[in-house]
């Protein structure tokens with residue numbers, strides 16, 4: 055059988071990392087990325103890119119932990135290499151703080167991040183409105199640089215990339231053997247997944263290079279995430295809201311909330327406002343599907359629905375998707391050898 059032709063739909067962090075894992079596991083594959091938008095115009099470009107998992111209620115915790123661990127290990131190696139600054143990957147230390155003691159003492163990811171421990175009384179003096187907190191070091195992706203770094207690696211591996219909106223996966227059937235759906239919130243329209251819904255997030259990206267530590271209010275709504283060049287201030291979680299226009303009242307509210315945690319942000323400059331739609335679902339859809347129409351079959355692998363935590367688990371889910379592509383290739387080879395008999 056000739057080298058299998060794989061189309062990956064989507065060029066956010068999930069599409070790009072999935073294409074890379076497919077090339078790594080199947081170097082003889084011909085992989086093409088088709089996407090309506092590329093960096094800097096994807097949801098992935100809006101994200102803060104912090105490696106702090108969000109919990110998917112429909113996925114077993116040990117699976118989520120494995121995805122996070124694989125992602126952490128992969129990015130930790132990049133952060134320790136000469137590529138770190140170009141890839142936009144760096145370690146960052148800080149605090150997750152609570153107004154009350156959290157229900158579960160330890161989050162499932164506490165032994166994956168580095169140096170996780172309860173905050174001391176002295177540290178808590180920084181946050182007079184909070185009673186409890188956890189200190190740790192984790193990784194952060196500076197999103198546009200990381201996406202560009204992934205694109206560069208893909209181009210070097212011979213992956214083609216085209217700007218194209220796919221209206222129906224069947225469009226790709228005559229040209230490709232396998233289609234990988236990494237369309238994020240776009241999967242709502244592309245395949246009509248009614249279980250997928252947007253959670254709108256508005257953030258500010260500001261210049262305040264003196265702030266070095268991250269701060270995350272335990273409710274997950276207010277956060278200060280320093281990157282290499284800019285700090286992301288958040289945020290909002292607006293379920294089922296599709297609006298991509300920034301709301302000025304929300305901008306002021308986010309800024310005030312962040313300043314109440316870190317008063318020096320009052321001096322922040324060059325405030326940019328961004329909005330993204332988190333592709334939310336009970337669980338990530340990581341699944342093989344055989345579509346069939348009038349006796350014709352189309353092999354599909356889905357990898358979408360990463361909600362508020364796509365960066366935190368991207369490498370783990372990309373590896374699993376690449377494995378499913380491998381199963382599709384085995385099925386194709388099996389049927390082509392049977393056809394020859």
Ligand SMILES: Cc1cc2nc3c(=O)[nH]c(=O)nc-3n(C[C@H](O)[C@H](O)[C@H](O)COP(=O)(O)OP(=O)(O)OC[C@H]3O[C@@H](n4cnc5c(N)ncnc54)[C@H](O)[C@@H]3O)c2cc1C
Nearest residue numbers: 064065066068090091098104220238240255330364365366
């Ligand atoms: C404000 C905010 C902050 C966040 N912060 C974090 C964080 O700190 N840590 C973390 O882990 N996660 C964070 N996230 C979540 C993270 O951004 C997402 O989980 C992740 O970006 C999803 O990646 P994706 O590749 O699936 O989606 P996207 O980045 O949206 O990519 C989807 C791609 O598919 C393409 N596409 C869609 N439909 C079609 C179609 N029909 N035809 C062709 N192409 C199509 C799009 O153009 C795009 O290229 C945040 C999200 C937001 C909104």
Ligand SMILES: *[C@@H]1O[C@H](CO)[C@@H](O)[C@H](O)[C@H]1NC(C)=O
Nearest residue numbers: 090091092093094095096217
């Ligand atoms: C991003 O969007 C802008 C505005 O629509 C467009 O001019 C630019 O070419 C887009 N960038 C890419 C890489 O597609």
Ligand SMILES: *[C@@H]1O[C@H](CO)[C@@H](O)[C@H](O)[C@H]1NC(C)=O
Nearest residue numbers: 254292295296297300301304
């Ligand atoms: C969506 O969010 C925007 C900005 O926060 C707000 O102005 C608008 O009313 C919301 N729309 C719906 C339908 O909730």
